[in-house]
Amino acid sequence: MSLLVVGTVAFDAIETPFGKTDRIVGGAATYISWAASYFTKEINLVSVIGDDFPKEEIEALQKQGVGTEGLQVKTGQKSFFWSGKYHLDMNTRTTLATELNVLADFDPVVPEQCKTSDFLMLGNLTPQVQMRVIEQMKKRPRLIVLDTMNFWMDTQRDALDKVIKMVDVLTINDEEARQLSQEGSLVKAARKILKMGPRYLVIKKGENGALLFHENEVFFAPAIPLEEVYDPTGAGDTFAGGFIGHVAATKDISFDNMKRGIIFGSALASFCVEKFGIERIKNVSREDLDERVQEFIDLVQFDISLED
Amino acid sequence: MSLLVVGTVAFDAIETPFGKTDRIVGGAATYISWAASYFTKEINLVSVIGDDFPKEEIEALQKQGVGTEGLQVKTGQKSFFWSGKYHLDMNTRTTLATELNVLADFDPVVPEQCKTSDFLMLGNLTPQVQMRVIEQMKKRPRLIVLDTMNFWMDTQRDALDKVIKMVDVLTINDEEARQLSQEGSLVKAARKILKMGPRYLVIKKGENGALLFHENEVFFAPAIPLEEVYDPTGAGDTFAGGFIGHVAATKDISFDNMKRGIIFGSALASFCVEKFGIERIKNVSREDLDERVQEFIDLVQFDISLED
Numbered sequence: 001m002s003l004l005v006v007g008t009v010a011f012d013a014i015e016t017p018f019g020k021t022d023r024i025v026g027g028a029a030t031y032i033s034w035a036a037s038y039f040t041k042e043i044n045l046v047s048v049i050g051d052d053f054p055k056e057e058i059e060a061l062q063k064q065g066v067g068t069e070g071l072q073v074k075t076g077q078k079s080f081f082w083s084g085k086y087h088l089d090m091n092t093r094t095t096l097a098t099e100l101n102v103l104a105d106f107d108p109v110v111p112e113q114c115k116t117s118d119f120l121m122l123g124n125l126t127p128q129v130q131m132r133v134i135e136q137m138k139k140r141p142r143l144i145v146l147d148t149m150n151f152w153m154d155t156q157r158d159a160l161d162k163v164i165k166m167v168d169v170l171t172i173n174d175e176e177a178r179q180l181s182q183e184g185s186l187v188k189a190a191r192k193i194l195k196m197g198p199r200y201l202v203i204k205k206g207e208n209g210a211l212l213f214h215e216n217e218v219f220f221a222p223a224i225p226l227e228e229v230y231d232p233t234g235a236g237d238t239f240a241g242g243f244i245g246h247v248a249a250t251k252d253i254s255f256d257n258m259k260r261g262i263i264f265g266s267a268l269a270s271f272c273v274e275k276f277g278i279e280r281i282k283n284v285s286r287e288d289l290d291e292r293v294q295e296f297i298d299l300v301q302f303d304i305s306l307e308d
Numbered sequence: 309m310s311l312l313v314v315g316t317v318a319f320d321a322i323e324t325p326f327g328k329t330d331r332i333v334g335g336a337a338t339y340i341s342w343a344a345s346y347f348t349k350e351i352n353l354v355s356v357i358g359d360d361f362p363k364e365e366i367e368a369l370q371k372q373g374v375g376t377e378g379l380q381v382k383t384g385q386k387s388f389f390w391s392g393k394y395h396l397d398m399n400t401r402t403t404l405a406t407e408l409n410v411l412a413d414f415d416p417v418v419p420e421q422c423k424t425s426d427f428l429m430l431g432n433l434t435p436q437v438q439m440r441v442i443e444q445m446k447k448r449p450r451l452i453v454l455d456t457m458n459f460w461m462d463t464q465r466d467a468l469d470k471v472i473k474m475v476d477v478l479t480i481n482d483e484e485a486r487q488l489s490q491e492g493s494l495v496k497a498a499r500k501i502l503k504m505g506p507r508y509l510v511i512k513k514g515e516n517g518a519l520l521f522h523e524n525e526v527f528f529a530p531a532i533p534l535e536e537v538y539d540p541t542g543a544g545d546t547f548a549g550g551f552i553g554h555v556a557a558t559k560d561i562s563f564d565n566m567k568r569g570i571i572f573g574s575a576l577a578s579f580c581v582e583k584f585g586i587e588r589i590k591n592v593s594r595e596d597l598d599e600r601v602q603e604f605i606d607l608v609q610f611d612i613s614l615e616d
Contacts (some may be wrong), residue, residue: 019511065323208513219610220530263610299527302571
């Protein structure tokens with residue numbers, strides 16, 4: 001019952017109203033793997049890095065139970081690099097630099113023993129690369145989760161539509177849901193997107209929580225109101241990692257269990273933003289997590305009895 | 309155990325992406341009274357109108373149990389008029405016209421028998437008028453709720469601070485909370501505002517729900533995801549009316565009961581936006597309301613058991 005994670009392992013340079021970092025470790029698959037590792041130790045990573053990437057960061061992931069046989073290391077090449085600046089409201093950001101480097105001609109290779117993974121998490125990447133991974137699977141995973149972004153909607157819509165058709169869960173933010181569906185109302189957007197292939201749709205709204213749609217059901221999880229958000233980078237990937245990690249660990253793909261996945265994902269994401277990069281998400285204890293989940297329960301709990 | 313409602317009774321002309329109205333009935337106290345009337349029939353209204361205001365609208369309120377002895381009718385004068393246009397996202401709007409008319413020299417007079425009301429809801433008005441009402445009360449109400457807006461923060465900050473100091477519950481939106489506290493984080497904003505007088509703070513976030521802060525506790529209610537929002541006008545007042553209506557009807561000012569008030573207020577607000585003006589909020593059946601509250605329960609309900 002293993003989880004296969006595909007996505008970037010990279011460097012980020014981040015500027016927020018609270019400070020600025022040099023090149024630090026980032027990448028969708030890094031955040032996803034760290035988050036998922038709090039739930040299951042059967043994780044395998046498919047990605048690509050240059051030989052500039054710190055060995056100890058890979059070893060730290062391995063210690064968490066993340067298999068890195070599918071992680072290609074390109075000698076003499078540089079890892080993917082992204083640099084961005086968050087605006088005062090912390091909800092919008094400007095990309096300052098994107099250097100594809102090793103990502104430019106990334107051809108993912110799924111290790112033989114991972115081709116029968118039960119759970120597949122496709123982090124944000126070109127739709128073609130995401131498709132190449134699905135094609136290598138020897139049996140259809142029980143659950144495929146796909147994350148994507150507006151950039152691929154703008155530039156690779158056909159390829160994106162194709163891969164969206166093949167997955168079970170799509171995770172995008174509210175603006176992307178509107179763009180993908182051409183609907184202003186998120187309810188209408190969800191209805192349309194659920195006809196495009198995925199049986200589940202997660203709409204991420206940042207500090208305004210997340211919605212899970214499935215058939216005629218909808219579940220909402222707020223974001224924990226935080227004292228301070230230092231760096232939103234990776235929050236969406238951490239959320240996805242916590243979600244798929246919980247679902248894979250429990251081997252239960254019911255709607256009720258996905259709701260729990262959403263809560264665990266939200267809890268982990270609320271840690272992620274407390275420090276720059278992966279610093280906080282590398283050190284979450286079981287007590288930390290339980291405490292944060294209890295905050296979720298307290299935050300939304302109310303008691304109304306309706307007469308029938 | 310009566311509820312005294314103070315606020316505008318007015319005309320609005322509204323433009324949204326879905327349509328446009330001529331002069332229709334509006335005003336904070338109108339929405340508040342309608343919403344509260346679904347919970348208690350002991351409501352009294354203090355406001356002012358011109359003789360251009362339709363009699364049948366006042367009679368409709370009276371039929372709902374709203375006493376209008378404190379509603380001044382100024383012969384030969386016009387009612388307050390506001391006109392605004394909502395932008396495509398429905399979250400922001402531009403004011404096209406504000407005609408104070410009877411509101412320009414409004415001196416509220418609280419009828420003798422209302423001076424001992426247990427619950428006082430001060431809808432958005434100049435802080436001076438809100439203060440004049442509090443001063444006329446013969447005994448301190450059990451609960452005073454104050455709604456206000458950024459305009460008074462910009463232009464009447466001293467008077468506003470004074471009246472804020474005298475109330476129990478303050479209701480403002482997220483941007484106003486940031487402006488009032490000069491804090492970016494809503495958690496920090498809430499902590500600061502709770503030191504300014506009110507023991508409870510409600511932060512309204514429109515389609516992103518509402519937060520209730522009290523001491524170290526916080527409660528969050530989402531907004532029901534809706535197919536379509538036709539007109540957000542009055543949603544905040546309807547929310548406040550449902551909140552205070554429930555609290556006044558149950559005579560219970562505990563935090564747990566306020567949570568229920570938030571849910572009832574949110575449910576009524578979700579009806580309000582379905583049609584223009586007060587059209588929908590004038591016709592909510594008990595079944596409608598119960599059904600909507602059940603949607604709230606289903607929307608946020610999840611089941612996680614933490615090991616202790």
